[in-house]
Amino acid sequence: MKRVSFVLLSWLLVIVSIPWGIKSVNAAEGVQDVNASIDWSSYLARSDMKWDILPSSWEEGVFLGNGLLGTMFWQQAGKSLHFEVSRTDVFDHRKSYDILYGDLYSEARLPNGHFELGYVGGNPRGNMRLSLWNAEASGTITTDQGSLTINSFTHASENVIVLDVTATGNERNFSWVWKPDPSKSTRTNNPPADLIAYPAQTEETVGDVRVSVQSMPEDVKYHTDGRGEGQYATAWKFKQIDANRQIIYISEGFSYPGTTAKQEAVDAVNRASAAGIDSLRESHQSWWHDFYPKSFISIPDAKKESFYWIQLYKLASATRADKPMIDLMGPWFAPSTWPGIWWNLNTQLTYAPLYASNHLDLAGPMVDALYDNRIMLAANTGPYQADSYAIGRMSSLTMKSPVLTEAGNLTWALFNIWSQYRMTMDEALLRDQLFPLMKGNLNYFIHILGDKQSDGKYHLPGTASPEYTDNVADSNYTLSLLKWLCGAILEANDRLQANDPAAEKAQEILSNLTPYPIDASNGFMIGKGVNLTSSHRHWSHLMMIYPLLEYTYDNAADGALIDQSVDYWLGKSASFRGYSYLAGAAFKSMKGEGDAALSYLDTFVNTQVHPNTMYTESSPVIETPIFFNRVLQEMLLQSYNGVLRIFPSVPNTWKDSQFHQMLADGGFQISAKRQNGATQFVRIQSLAGEPLKVRTGLARAVKAHGNRNFHVTDLGNGVVEVDLKKGEWVILYAGNEIPDLTLSPVSVLDKINAWGIAMPKHEE
Numbered sequence: 001m002k003r004v005s006f007v008l009l010s011w012l013l014v015i016v017s018i019p020w021g022i023k024s025v026n027a028a029e030g031v032q033d034v035n036a037s038i039d040w041s042s043y044l045a046r047s048d049m050k051w052d053i054l055p056s057s058w059e060e061g062v063f064l065g066n067g068l069l070g071t072m073f074w075q076q077a078g079k080s081l082h083f084e085v086s087r088t089d090v091f092d093h094r095k096s097y098d099i100l101y102g103d104l105y106s107e108a109r110l111p112n113g114h115f116e117l118g119y120v121g122g123n124p125r126g127n128m129r130l131s132l133w134n135a136e137a138s139g140t141i142t143t144d145q146g147s148l149t150i151n152s153f154t155h156a157s158e159n160v161i162v163l164d165v166t167a168t169g170n171e172r173n174f175s176w177v178w179k180p181d182p183s184k185s186t187r188t189n190n191p192p193a194d195l196i197a198y199p200a201q202t203e204e205t206v207g208d209v210r211v212s213v214q215s216m217p218e219d220v221k222y223h224t225d226g227r228g229e230g231q232y233a234t235a236w237k238f239k240q241i242d243a244n245r246q247i248i249y250i251s252e253g254f255s256y257p258g259t260t261a262k263q264e265a266v267d268a269v270n271r272a273s274a275a276g277i278d279s280l281r282e283s284h285q286s287w288w289h290d291f292y293p294k295s296f297i298s299i300p301d302a303k304k305e306s307f308y309w310i311q312l313y314k315l316a317s318a319t320r321a322d323k324p325m326i327d328l329m330g331p332w333f334a335p336s337t338w339p340g341i342w343w344n345l346n347t348q349l350t351y352a353p354l355y356a357s358n359h360l361d362l363a364g365p366m367v368d369a370l371y372d373n374r375i376m377l378a379a380n381t382g383p384y385q386a387d388s389y390a391i392g393r394m395s396s397l398t399m400k401s402p403v404l405t406e407a408g409n410l411t412w413a414l415f416n417i418w419s420q421y422r423m424t425m426d427e428a429l430l431r432d433q434l435f436p437l438m439k440g441n442l443n444y445f446i447h448i449l450g451d452k453q454s455d456g457k458y459h460l461p462g463t464a465s466p467e468y469t470d471n472v473a474d475s476n477y478t479l480s481l482l483k484w485l486c487g488a489i490l491e492a493n494d495r496l497q498a499n500d501p502a503a504e505k506a507q508e509i510l511s512n513l514t515p516y517p518i519d520a521s522n523g524f525m526i527g528k529g530v531n532l533t534s535s536h537r538h539w540s541h542l543m544m545i546y547p548l549l550e551y552t553y554d555n556a557a558d559g560a561l562i563d564q565s566v567d568y569w570l571g572k573s574a575s576f577r578g579y580s581y582l583a584g585a586a587f588k589s590m591k592g593e594g595d596a597a598l599s600y601l602d603t604f605v606n607t608q609v610h611p612n613t614m615y616t617e618s619s620p621v622i623e624t625p626i627f628f629n630r631v632l633q634e635m636l637l638q639s640y641n642g643v644l645r646i647f648p649s650v651p652n653t654w655k656d657s658q659f660h661q662m663l664a665d666g667g668f669q670i671s672a673k674r675q676n677g678a679t680q681f682v683r684i685q686s687l688a689g690e691p692l693k694v695r696t697g698l699a700r701a702v703k704a705h706g707n708r709n710f711h712v713t714d715l716g717n718g719v720v721e722v723d724l725k726k727g728e729w730v731i732l733y734a735g736n737e738i739p740d741l742t743l744s745p746v747s748v749l750d751k752i753n754a755w756g757i758a759m760p761k762h763e764e
Helices: 040-045 261-275 277-294 302-318 346-354 360-372 374-379 409-424 427-449 476-496 501-512 556-570 578-590 594-607 623-636
Strands: 015-018 022-025 049-051 062-065 069-076 080-087 113-118 125-131 136-143 146-154 161-169 175-180 202-206 209-216 230-240 245-255 296-298 463-465 469-472 637-640 643-646 657-664 668-675 678-686 692-695 703-706 712-716 719-722 729-733
Touching: 040 277, 062 125, 062 136, 062 146, 062 302, 069 146, 069 161, 069 245, 080 245, 136 277, 161 277, 175 209, 175 230, 209 261, 230 261, 245 261, 261 277, 277 302, 296 302, 296 623, 302 346, 302 594, 302 623, 346 360, 346 409, 346 623, 360 374, 360 409, 360 427, 374 427, 409 427, 409 476, 409 657, 427 476, 427 501, 463 476, 476 501, 556 578, 578 594, 578 623, 594 623, 623 637, 623 657, 637 657, 637 668, 643 668, 643 678, 678 692, 719 729
Parallel strands: 022 703, 643 692
Antiparallel strands: 015 022, 022 712, 049 125, 062 069, 069 080, 080 113, 113 175, 125 136, 136 146, 146 161, 161 245, 202 209, 209 230, 230 245, 296 657, 463 469, 637 643, 657 668, 668 678, 678 729, 692 719, 703 729, 712 719
């Protein structure tokens, strides 16, 4: 039913038809705008993870975090609840070992330990639920001796985990034991013979706080001589509420250099105890309740909608604007062969969903990590460090990662930051951080390119195509990123009116760079003389298609080459992993093939992830489930080649879909509604005053509604141009009257609360 009042009818549709497809609407004060009618508590409740039986491993566990401190818990051997306690900045600081991947032993992310809440009785049964809206876990465990009701949250801004336990019967005598882990890298791939753990943790009491301290001495036997000492510590404190109820406050401190971690942890639990659980819960929930409404999506596929919101919860649990950047596991440590930050795909996929989702504050730590460690980025380039920046395959938070052959990794990360810039056109970000990083990265390429060769072209020496080869001339991975970098420098120089010499060099390289190696039968090659001949889980040789979007279906010839290259890669799927299927969905989404994209998403969610949405490839890796969000966003909204594309690849089964306040390239904030298989309206607000061209998907002539008369020019092929200025918003629609502008959750077609563990069917 259309919700247009009689008052609005006096001005609503005074439409003036103008030649060349231009239409406008007379506007007035107090014009009708989009109404986001969302009961967030009940809406997100349908995405909560639920465990009808208790989780029994990391792959099933309940996870909480605040961007620094986190816990994951599960039942262990039917005797206790295992509460892992981790902190994202706890990295080692040993001298490098002289072996391949040596920094994964010397500067590795370190384990801490876990608590065991031991049951008095046996035969435990129970359930758990993770409330996304409140970022709080709750559940009940019943044994033959009583019950334990648990509520827990990791406070949004205080460095404390709160565990509220109400026990009945003999379970009031539950045990609580700290089990520390050996303090050394957990990478098991041929570790150095002299890699030994730091001294075992020691427990002590400070007032009424118990604390376990991990020392990191300065000693030659630990390879820390000359590096200074460090420390991390876990503190906990009980507060008895009544005979049945106790609150446990837990914190982990870390200090390097220095030994202040113990006091940091003790102070944190004392502050939390003094504040009390009610006050802490109120401020904790306030943060989360502000977080979610920054953007909204709703699709009729409950399993995937839920997965999306869980990943957004995961991102906000894994990082914050003032916290460290995300490594491969976030604040949920598990023994890993990848205890660090990876730069040849993982980091870039992890951060990709933050831009369109309007959560750019969470993306800031990666920008800061790179910009603040420019000295190390320079050192990574070896002989070129006087003027160059680059990063190799993996690093700790120091960004130490000498470049061996993966020359394009920093460039890909800068592409991420460029995407962040383009979502708001934030000139300060471009001028103060991104442009200097891009220029330093270009200098690195200038050095390795050398002079033009006999064909008058610049050629790349042997560099990597990640996950396929570490040495191929004119690697398409490296070439595509270098081409993007040169183009971005030219645009940045123009926007900043910098008149920087880097722009002249970037143009000269672009004009003389060797073409991509292409095979007539199979499309883009790995590099010069090297074709794709075996299954390749990474699409590193196809970067110019996605995510760089140098080649798109806007050009018919490009489209044919894209199909040839992508279909050949997808046809060799034996080695595919989770992110390979997501890339398949992204490629199909580019083409507007929503049903094909959906089939790849189905494969991913049904075969590649654990019940709690975590993901492993021999060890935990965080990026792949999170990258799902970016792919889903692109099915609803794409923005490239100067055109916004609304619902570009929605599957046929998603008749009703909505989104609100998503960001798009050019600094646009967009809301849109699709109902009964057709776009109803699109609301666009300009944050920067960039030209607005949009493919709305509206079936008839596009009309505009807003605070003034807007000119809508039909450019053909479903694209219109609107004279939207900075700060203005416009609603585009078709038909004789403005449609219902309410946005609200759509009805889902499948079972809600799809993640966690359902009761086995024979027990239902």
